[in-house]
Amino acid sequence: MSEQTVAAGQPAGAQEQERERERDGGGEKRVTWAELYFDLVLVFAITQVSGLLHHHHGWAGAGQALVVFVPLYWCWVGTTVQANIQDVDRPRARLGIFAVGLGGLFMALAVPGAYGGRGLLFGAGYWLSRLVLFALVSGIRGAWRGPYGVGVLVSGPLLVAGGLLDGPLRPSLWALAGLCDLAAPLAFRRRLAKVHYHPAHLPERFGLFLLVALGESIVGIGGPVAGSPLHPAQLVSVAVAFVISCGLWWLYFGYASDAMRFALETSPRRRDLIRWVFSYGHLALIAGVIAVAVGFGETVAEPGRALGAGPLALLYGGCALYLLSFGYTRKMMFGVVSPTRLAAAALVLLLMPLVVRLPALAALTVLAGVLVGLNGWEHLRVRRAQQPTS
Structure with missing residues (x-):
């Protein structure tokens, strides 16, 4: 059975797709230069995560690397979705993307010492990014009841709190924050079903x-x-x-x-x-x-x-x-x-x-x-x- 055959939609789905194409105006949304510039922060961040895993590549080290990578990845996902559903080729949106990038840069700088003296910098950098992303989507009605609200009200504070603590409580709180972020799209599935994506x-x-x-x-x-x-x-x-x-x-x-x-x-x-x-x-x-x-x-x-x-x-x-x-x-x-x-x-x-x-x-x-x-x-x-x- 071919992929084309398996993926064929039902009539109701086809009608929905046609309506969405009409809303798109027949055009395709393309990646902007601001998004590509933002990706340069992720280049550095991945290098930092790789360095952490290089020095501690046992099971515990792999877990620590994953715990710090998930917030970095989720900031990128949040920025990508925001750029997908909104017009980001405007000065305010570009500045917002750059501000999220600055938060990501703080997080990347903190990665080598995330489980030492730079834990607070990592958590604060994440919360900054989530606050900026929430401000960018705040014009959407009920934006706080979704993944962006979870980042501001739940996972961001958990990461900051973890950065203030020492010992096993820090990775535990950070892992909980990551799970909250990853679970948010499932928890708010019905609400996200109303969002129009390109x-x-x-x-x-x-x-x-x-x-x-x-x-x-x-x-x-x-x-x-x-x-x-x-x-x-x-x-x-x-x-x-x-x-x-x-x-x-x-x-x-x-x-x-x-x-x-x-x-x-x-x-x-x-x-x-x-x-x-x-x-x-x-x-x-x-x-x-x-x-x-x-x-x-x-x-x-x-x-x-x-x-x-x-x-x-x-x-x-x-x-x-x-x-x-x-x-x-x-x-x-x-x-x-x-x-x-x-x-x-x-x-x-x-x-x-x-x-x-x-x-x-x-x-x-x-x-x-x-x-x-x-x-x-x-x-x-x-x-x-x-x-x-x-």
Whole structure:
């Protein structure tokens, strides 16, 4: 069954889509330069989160990195949705986006010491961003009864309170704040169903964020070896790691990004897709890419050294999370899973204990082989599906 067949809407859904196209005026909302400038803050923020995970890449470190990444990601999601439903190509809106960016910059600066002396800076930066976002959408009736209100009244104060506390209470309050933010779209689902979204804008924005995360994988490849003599084994490991990064790019932008846009434009469940596929699904996709990027930093510089469990879990576990996320997003969009990507994720997890004693270059090569094979197989399947039947 093709994605087009699965995604076809019912008549009522088609009528709703037609009404929304009429409201759009037949045009597509595009990403503005202000939004792209705002993304530069996320470039720095992801680098900071990667650095935190690099220094503490056990289970506890991964949890700490996730706890600080979710508020950064949710500020970006809030800004993206606000830019989608409002005209942000005006001076007031641009200044608002820049103010949110300043709050995000404060948060990014605080990440290395978020669990030390910079906890209050992290919490205050988040609350500032949420206050500005709420001011930008305050013209919408009942805006406080939704995710923006939750950010101002619940998660923002929780993050500030956590920043004032020491010990295990801080990550506990921050994790609770993140859960409140993530749960808000579900809690206010009926209210959000009344919001009119521009379907072309959101896939482009979330794809750009994934590109930012993939950019961190390039930093993870080149950064550790840029100042070294660059012996042949390191150059080979750089090339193999780059193949992995390209493979991750291909999995998303080769086919998945178009499928996501198609689903958003044609499905009668558009608002559900925005929540499940974009707000939630891309959190997992981006987290997987960040984990792989940090894994590169642990492997490329010393290709002859056997990997420990931590770096290998980041490299292979991050790749498996990335692949599994596609199974989830496809299920949400079309009601079917992606068997090839799920099988590849299972293979990556099965291979992980087998390569733990191999040199880093060998572990990279095995993972690159899985991704190249997966992309090649999917390409052949698509070509066969496109061939006319006799």
